[in-house]
Amino acid sequence: MTALGRHLILELRDCNPERLNDLPFIERVMLEAARRANATILSHQFRRFEPQGVSGIVIIAESHLAIHTWPEYGYAAVDVYTCGETLRPEVAAAHLVKALECSRPYVISIKRGLLEDNTVARPQEIIRLDEQGLGGEKGVAQTVL
Amino acid sequence: MTALGRHLILELRDCNPERLNDLPFIERVMLEAARRANATILSHQFRRFEPQGVSGIVIIAESHLAIHTWPEYGYAAVDVYTCGETLRPEVAAAHLVKALECSRPYVISIKRGLLEDNTVARPQEIIRLDEQGLGGEKGVAQTVL
Structure with missing residues (x-):
């Protein structure tokens, strides 16, 4: 199903x-x-x-990346939103x-921007990363839900 | 369940x-x-x-709002990400x-930032807005999934 973005x-x-x-x-790793x-x-x-805590946004021609961190909880919320066939958000x-x-x-x-019919954007997968990262690099992504 | 953000x-x-x-x-309505x-x-x-097409980000102390539009499809992808008890993202x-x-x-x-146990952020609801908007104002939010 065609989607404008992921x-x-x-x-x-x-x-x-x-x-x-x-x-x-944080700025350096987000830009990288x-x-x-x-x-x-x-x-x-x-x-x-x-x-x-740190917040940051990287505006890209293909949408955006965002991060918000809570050092006190060891937690970061990150969004990697890209459009186009050639981008590799998993990487x-x-x-x-x-x-x-x-x-x-x-x-x-x-998947964002599913324009056909009455399809609604819905989560396609919830994946847990292994230690090597996501499938986009050499790691294996596991579906947990 | 406590979450840092929505x-x-x-x-x-x-x-x-x-x-x-x-x-x-777009800038005016996003700021509003x-x-x-x-x-x-x-x-x-x-x-x-x-x-x-227009893209825009509003960085707020409580996270961010983002928009990306495709006028050719009559479509906009919007994110309203807020932290804290007093915010009203539905509005x-x-x-x-x-x-x-x-x-x-x-x-x-x-819900973002569910820190307890092994809970994973997962969609809590998918709601379809009626013509009057969301429950945060006077409209009625309907669960469709």
């Missing part, structure tokens, strides 16, 4: 809290994730909150999981 | 194509949506694509549905 929703628990609070680090997804980066904004996801030293990542993949 | 994923089909291609209009959600707006960026969603003259809106609501 939206990976990453729930990243048990990350390295120090990395989650390091704005320059966008590049690895083959995205065209248009602009980006990152911000550190007091006493802790971006795998890069972020590894960079944030996340040991308990979950990913929901949603 | 993420409304809006699939807005059968919108007014002219409005979807009007950058100043953020205000109606009780969000604290930190910054925003909007961009028009050639030959058509933002209802405002956007009305402003874009969307006659076929669908919303997926996902």
Whole structure:
């Protein structure tokens, strides 16, 4: 079924809290994730909150990447939303999981823009990443739901 | 179950194509949506694509709002992601549905940041908006899945 885009929703628990609070680090890995997804980066904004936490958006020609971190919980919420056939959102996801030293990542993949009939966007899969990352790299994605 | 945030994923089909291609209009309604959600707006960026389409992000202290439009399909993909107890993402969603003259809106609501146990973020509901918008305003939200 044709979809205009794919939206990976990453729930990243048990990350390295120090990395989650390091704005320059977060900015660097998010931009690198966008590049690895083959995205065209248009602009980006990152911000550190007091006493802790980082938020950031990377606007790409093919939609966006976003991150919000809670170092106090070792948790980051990440969105990798891409349009087009040539992009590799899974590779971006795998890069972020590894960079944030996340040991308990979950990913929901949603097809956005299913225009035919009365189809509704609904989660296509919920996948748990193994230690090597997602199928887009050399790892194996396992369906858990 | 406690969640750090709520993420409304809006699939807005059968919108007014002219409005979807009007950058100043899209910017205005997205900022108004953020205000109606009780969000604290930190910054925003909007961009028009050639030959058509608009993308925009509103960074709020409580996460973000995003929009990507395809006027050629009458379609907009919108995310309203908020954290905190006092925010009203449904009200933002209802405002956007009305402003874009969307006659076929669908919303997926996902709880983000479920930190207990091994719970995984999963869609809690898929709701179809009626003509009056979501339950946050005076409309009635119907569960369709």
